[in-house]
Amino acid sequence: MSDHHEHDHARTFQPDHPEPTSDAALVGVALRELLMEGGHYTVEEEQAMIARMQGASPENGATLVVRAWTDVDFKERLLANGAETIKEMGFDLLPTEFTVLENTQTIHNVIVCTLCSCYPRALLGMSPAWYKSKNYRSRVVREPRAVLEEFGVDLSDDVEVRVHDSTAELRYMVLPQRPSGSDGWSDEKLMAIVTRNSLIGTQRDLNV
Amino acid sequence: MSQPRFATGQRVRIADRTPPIHHRVPAYAKGHIGTIERICGIHGQPEKFIRGDGVPRERLYRVSISQTDLWPAYRGTNIDRLDIEIFEHWLEPAE
Structure with a gap:
């Protein structure tokens, strides 16, 4: 035996x-x-x-951002119906609801999952360690401006902070603003400045 | 599925209760009043699902709450807000 x-x-x-x-x-x-x-x-x-x-990465998000910056119709559809529009681009979101949140001059969006660590993984890949930390999850809902400041995001009082707690079925991605000074750039060059943190909302200004 | 009980922009209160079972309403939001930001369609309801009652489906909403209402000592401006997903049976009309 x-x-x-x-x-x-x-x-x-x-x-x-x-x-x-x-x-x-x-x-x-x-x-x-x-x-x-x-x-x-x-x-x-x-x-x-x-x-x-594991094949998903923030580059997927950057592709959507650049298309939204350069194609107004696409941007409108992306904001109105994120999941359908993203699937059109050939990304497989699995059975996830997807909502894209647009940053503007007067609105800054940031995403979190306080209850666990829900993250738009099917699109952006694995989440960074800090996103899953208790520190980030518990603090960004009650003192988002302080947390954002630690990430280097300096917001004036006339910018509205919107924290999005991913408690149930939806997954979110932030659409960062196109920086001034990037006029006429190729898609490749634009892609390169879109960071993972800017898709989560812990970065506001993209570096040109 | 029936019509949504709440409309976009309507004021709602999130129930303040703690069922002894998995649920997806964080403690900090319970009892607070917000407005319906959008109606998010019909989804599997986690409390019943975890009990083994199949996957009953229910309407989900995003509720937008003012940060200064949520946290008495909030350090920020009164335009800041928090948006959160809440299932219909956790909501009641406010005012």
């Missing part, structure tokens, strides 16, 4: 992941094995989903 312990597929889906040590992590592994044994999804489907998630 062999005492060889079979490490089955369920343990090896992400070879770079550490072995689970906490109870919660073990429950997660067990749940995943049960779902697979029950035929709810396959390893292949799971891997394809992970690859899609």
